[in-house]
Amino acid sequence: xxxxxxxxxxxxxxxxxxxxxxxxxxxxxxxxxxxxxxxxxxxxxxxxxxxxxxxxxxxxxxxxxxxxxxxxxxxxxxxxxxxxxxxxxxxxxxxxxxxxxxxxxxxxxxxxxxxxxxxxxxxxxxxxxxxxxxxxxxxxxxxxxxxxxxxxxxxxxxxxxxxxxxxxxxxxxxxxxxxxxxxxxxxxxxxxxxxxxxxxxxxxxxxxxxxxxxxxxxxxxxxxxxxxxxxxxxxxxxxxxxxxxxxxxxxxxxxxxxxxxxxxxxxxxxxxxxxxxxxxxxxxxxxxxxxxxxxxxxx
Numbered sequence: 001x002x003x004x005x006x007x008x009x010x011x012x013x014x015x016x017x018x019x020x021x022x023x024x025x026x027x028x029x030x031x032x033x034x035x036x037x038x039x040x041x042x043x044x045x046x047x048x049x050x051x052x053x054x055x056x057x058x059x060x061x062x063x064x065x066x067x068x069x070x071x072x073x074x075x076x077x078x079x080x081x082x083x084x085x086x087x088x089x090x091x092x093x094x095x096x097x098x099x100x101x102x103x104x105x106x107x108x109x110x111x112x113x114x115x116x117x118x119x120x121x122x123x124x125x126x127x128x129x130x131x132x133x134x135x136x137x138x139x140x141x142x143x144x145x146x147x148x149x150x151x152x153x154x155x156x157x158x159x160x161x162x163x164x165x166x167x168x169x170x171x172x173x174x175x176x177x178x179x180x181x182x183x184x185x186x187x188x189x190x191x192x193x194x195x196x197x198x199x200x201x202x203x204x205x206x207x208x209x210x211x212x213x214x215x216x217x218x219x220x221x222x223x224x225x226x227x228x229x230x231x232x233x234x235x236x237x238x239x240x241x242x243x244x245x246x247x248x249x250x251x252x253x254x255x256x257x258x259x260x261x262x263x264x265x266x267x268x269x270x271x272x273x274x275x276x277x278x279x280x281x282x283x284x285x286x287x288x289x290x291x292x293x294x295x296x297x298x299x
Contacts, residue, residue: 090113090186091113091187092113092187093255094109094110094254095173095174095254096108096109097169097253098252099252100250100265104152106169107148107150108151108173110148111147112181113143115145122172126169129168130155131160131169133151135149135150136150167234167235171190174255178194182195186198187257188229190230209227209286209290211224211227211286220249220272225289226260226261226262227259228260234262248264249264
């Protein structure tokens with residue numbers, strides 16, 4: 001319930017999208033500090049610096065990263081992942097926000113082929129939102145590399161529950177993708193308005209929009225939504241759900257290029273949705289999402 005209710009009292013603005021700068025962190029680095037809290041990153045030297053500590057070298061097999069938005073003290077480990085992208089093609093950018101896998105932190109997973117570096121700028125941007133990156137992991141093998149952040153709120157030390165803040169996290173990460181990797185604009189919905197090259201493929205919102213409710217035990221149901229991505233989409237979805245008096249317990253927000261694939265655990269008065277209530281919810285969401293220009297009070 002807190003997940004949906006926090007939306008109504010939030011008045012923070014969504015971040016603006018920028019592009020065009022070069023990411024000096026685009027080359028993966030291996031860092032092995034004796035005291036992780038003591039080193040710092042120099043954009044001029046393009047390396048981490050501390051007396052007695054240097055860059056060991058680059059490797060596609062093993063990455064150990066120590067960095068944090070507060071004291072540059074978050075850890076990251078590396079394992080292997082099967083390659084899925086053609087090296088000559090612009091890879092599919094994926095931003096996944098997971099509220100279910102960890103009870104204490106919001107997990108944010110980001111991938112863009114092998115083009116992402118240490119993402120220090122992304123972590124600093126998350127800090128500006130009042131968040132802390134407690135730790136991170138990096139999975140890399142061949143042309144695919146996935147970075148996973150475990151995020152908490154600086155003021156409470158707890159995971160992020162506010163839907164508006166979750167949307168700001170998503171747009172902040174996409175903002176940095178467009179800024180430091182402008183070639184990603186042709187694979188992102190936001191690239192049409194804010195990127196250097198609009199996506200060649202255009203989605204038909206009627207065809208792309210799919211809404212389903214599945215059983216997920218006696219106390220909650222699983223709402224699955226797939227639709228064309230756009231700024232503010234998560235907040236709009238939560239508003240529609242709340243207006244039907246349905247509670248959102250947790251969510252998984254997945255942006256895969258031009259498409260948003262979201263999952264919500266929902267309930268009504270502490271129980272799973274009935275078939276009739278599920279149909280009402282599905283009809284409302286389909287109507288609104290397939291007509292994005294429709295005023296939310298008119299559906």
